[in-house]
Amino acid sequence: MSDLDQLYQQVILDHSRRRTGEGLESAGSRHTAENHQYNPTCGDEINVRVSLDEAGDRVESLTWEGDGCSISMASASVLSEMAPGMSMGEFATTVDQFREMLRSRGQIESDEESLGDAAAFAGVSKFVARVKCAMLAWVAAEEAAKEAAL
Ligand code: ZN
Numbered sequence: 258m259s260d261l262d263q264l265y266q267q268v269i270l271d272h273s274r275r276r277t278g279e280g281l282e283s284a285g286s287r288h289t290a291e292n293h294q295y296n297p298t299c300g301d302e303i304n305v306r307v308s309l310d311e312a313g314d315r316v317e318s319l320t321w322e323g324d325g326c327s328i329s330m331a332s333a334s335v336l337s338e339m340a341p342g343m344s345m346g347e348f349a350t351t352v353d354q355f356r357e358m359l360r361s362r363g364q365i366e367s368d369e370e371s372l373g374d375a376a377a378f379a380g381v382s383k384f385v386a387r388v389k390c391a392m393l394a395w396v397a398a399e400e401a402a403k404e405a406a407l
Contacts, residue, residue, distance in 0.1 A: 268377035273327035278337025281306045282320040288313045290404035294397040296389045301325025303333060305397035309345070309405050316340045316348055319398055326390055328381060333394035335374045340398065345406060351375075352399050359388045 281291070281304065288309035295302050303323035310317050319340040321333045340348060355375050358365045359382045367379035381391045 262380055265377040265380055268374055269328060269331045272331035272334040272374065275334055276330060277334045278318075278320045279322065279334070280320060281322050282308070282318050286311060286317060288405045290401045290407075292397040292401040292404070294393050294400075296325070296329065296393050298386060299326055299329070299390050301329035301390055301393050303329065303394050303397050305333070305394055305401050307340075307398055307401040307405050309402070313406050314345050316343045316345070316402065321394060321397075323394070325393070328378070328387055328390040329393050332375070332378060332391045335377075336394050336398055339373055339375065345402065348402060349399075352395050355395055356392065358382060359391055 286308045289306065291304060291306045293304050301323065302325060303321055305319065305321045307319050308317045309315060319337050321337060323330060323333060339351065343351065351371070354368065354372060358367055358379055361382050363383040367376035369376040378391045381387050
């Protein structure tokens with residue numbers, strides 16, 4: 258295992274323990290929505306709640322509740338740390354980038370500058386069965402954000 262792989266494993270492990278954003282925050286804004294996703298392959302389950310600002314164009318908070326493997330829980334924690342403060346455009350771009358990296362089967366190098374801790378999931382893309390684990394919270398957040406913006 259390379260040093261980078263080891264570092265990335267550590268980031269995932271830390272986040273799966275820290276679980277930033279765990280516990281659904283009560284809705285402050287009228288632009289709040291929740292989405293539930295289930296990954297039958299692994300048994301991961303997650304509820305993500307996204308609140309946007311009053312204008313509906315910036316992520317104010319992203320909280321979640323879930324049960325699953327360390328990859329799915331860590332990726333929810335990372336997302337919860339990254340998303341608040343992002344404009345809807347930035348958020349959509351980040352989710353797209355993360356998805357692209359995960360679907361690349363190890364072909365796309367992780368872009369730490371734009372993905373931050375989420376770049377640690379680059380190695381997951383080599384394991385097709387785990388891609389859904391890493392993507393689960395992000396899909397739920399994407400859906401919740403779309404609904405919250407209405
Ligand atoms: Zn999983």
